[in-house]
Amino acid sequence: MEGIINFDHAAATRPLHDVAESMKPYMLDVFGNPSSMHSEGQRVKEAIDEAREQVASLINASPEEIVFTASGSESNNFTLKGVAFANRKKGDHIVVSAIEHFSVLQAAKSLEKLGYQVSQIPVDKDGLVDPDDVKKAITDKTILVSIMYANHEVGTIEPIEEIAKIVKKRGILFHSDGVQTVGTIPVDVKKLNVDFLSFAAQTFYGPKGVAGLYIKKGARIDPLIVGGIQEGGRRAGTENVMGIVGMGTAAELASKEVAKRIAHVQVLRDLLIQSIEEKIDHVCLHGHRELRLPNNVNFGFEYIEGESILLLLGMENILASSGSACTSKALKASHVLSAIGVSPEIANGSILFTLGIDNTEADVNLLSEKLPRIVDRLRAMSPLYQK
Amino acid sequence: MDSPYSETVMDHFMNPRNVGEIKDADGVGTIGNPACGDIMQMFIKVENDVIVDAKFKTFGCGAAIASSSMATELIKGKSINEVLKVTNKAVTKALGGLPKVKRHCSVLAEQALQSALNDYYKKEGIPSPVKMKSEEEILAE
Structure with a gap:
């Protein structure tokens, strides 16, 4: 919509024009089922193959190591449950961090109900996982470690390579939820040395409802959805063809532009952090100052x-997001902020701004101008605030 | 811009009535805690059994601020006997409804009002006819 300033890119980015255009023929014209032998089917199959190559190339994987899914949440569920089921004979213990996305934490909870053991490792006040804690949590029964690449709320980037060293040395499978990193910063699965990596098109200017999971060749995982040979038998069901094509285009654009995108949003991020800290008192930046996603700003306003x-x-037509209990359906403040030791009252006053390529310096200046007034106005009404 | 709230709620959130404190209030009630995301503070001034002034301060969401504002509007100029009958339902109705997950905010307004009335009776040395009710009790009514 015209006039809307989106500072909520972690939730969704606006699909790029080229992305939408590439999807269009698969809505209007090319309609075959990629599993069909006939020419219409084969045309669609080729389009999916191409998208798989584009996506694989973005994260330095091989095309056959990519499985398309419907969401980052599905990719995370797929990994936790699929690895747990496929490796049950080897062990029953899973390690996750306290700040994972709910799709990891709740999948782990479901597995606990089935008799698996789950260790949740803490993070420090900046949201960092200590690789030593992962080392200590691993037992002879550990079959999977899942630590996110970067946190969706506080933006902290975890030491994945270091953790991978520890996990792989023990011959354990390693998953990282990369939904907030793929397309936002350069991601190389070989360098990271992960066995599984989740990602979603909506965070890199692709469509919603399409995502993927990198599965390293040879990594053992059972499918969640069975009953067909699609995706190499790893996910049954007719493919979301136009979504996959759109994600392919978005991935190709991200490969080309990621350095430019980082340069663009990082300047805006630093400007926004600086203006908020200069103009508003009693605020605290959540997350790590340096090891931070280039597009993430998260402040607690006391x-x-x-x-x-x-x-x-x-x-003011400005979109953002909050870790407040009042904005969650469960009426609970953010588990991420609680895990980094933020008190519930400050968590309830937290706002997440996530920047994107469509934001400009003028957007940031407008926000920096409006925000102090908004904060003053609410503080004047607050029984907690004494001038 | 679309909002989850009715026009009246947005009006009372954007232009809250009776924000502030009454320095020599006859009754003050504070309800809620910041961990839950809401604190409501209500001040009343009573003359000849009539609420001549009411003010509030609230830490909370849009619905909490609008509920506080509406509650003060509903009691100003009314006799204590009438005010004793002001419930969360009356606040919600006057606001043109609240989303289900936000009914809790109208309950806080009723509790803040009850608490302010109790404080008033205590200061006057009169046994209070108000029995503080829990959120569950209020929502069950």
Whole structure:
């Protein structure tokens, strides 16, 4: 929509024009089922093959190591459950961090109900996992370690290569949720040395409802969805053809432009952090200052509540997100902020701004101008705030 | 911009009535805690059994701020006997409804009001007719 300023790119990016254009023929014209032998089917199969190559190339994988899924949440569920089921004879222990996405944490919880053991390792006040803690958590029964590449709320980038060294030395499978990194920063699965990596098109200017999982050749995993030979038998069901084609285009563009994108958003990120810290008192930046996604700004605003801030930002056509209990359906403050030791009252006053290629310096300046007024206005109403 | 709230809620959130404190209030009630995301503070001034002034301060979401604002509007100028009957339902109705997950905010408004009335009775040395109710009790009514 015209006039909308999106600072909520972690939730969704606007699909690029070229992405939408590449999808169009698969809605209007090319309709075959890629599993069909006839020419219409084969045309679609070729399009999927091409997209698989484009996506593989973005993360330095081989095309046959990519499985398309419907969401980052599916990729995470697929990994946890699929690895747990396929490797049950080897062991029953899984290690995750406390700040994983709910699709990892709740899949782990489901596995606990089935008799698996789950260790949740803590993070420090910046949201960093200590590789030593992973080392200590591993037992002879550990079959999978899952640590996210970068956190979706506080933006902290985890030491994945270092953790991989420890995990791989023990011959254990290693998964990383890369939803917030793939397309945002350069990602190389060989360098990272992960066995599984989740990603989703909507975070890199692709369509929603399409995502993927990198599965290193030879890594043992059972399918979640069975009943067909699609995706090499690793995910049954007729493919989301136009979504996959769109993700392929988005991946190719991301491969070409990632350095440019980082340069663009990082300048804006630093400008926004600097302006907020200069103009507003009683604020705290959540997450690590340096080991941080180039597009992530997350602040706690003391004495006020996040939903109110979002509503007032909304009146200025500015979109953002909050870790407040009031904005969650469960009415619980963010588990990530709680894991990094943020008190519930500050978590309730936290706002996440995630930048993207469509943001400009003028957008950041407008936000920096509006935000202090919004904060003042709510503080004037707050019984917690004494001037 | 689309919002999850009714026009009246947005009006009371954007232009809250009676924000502030009453320095020599006859009754003050504070309800909620910041961990849950809401604190409501209500101040009343009473003359001849009539609420002549009411003010509030709230830490909370849009619905909490609008509920506080509406509650103060509903009690201003009313006799204590009338105010004793102001419930969360009356606040919600006057706001043109609240999303289901936000009914809790109207409950806080009722509790803040009850708490302010209790404080008033205590200061006056009169046994309070108000029995503080839990959120569950209020929502069950």
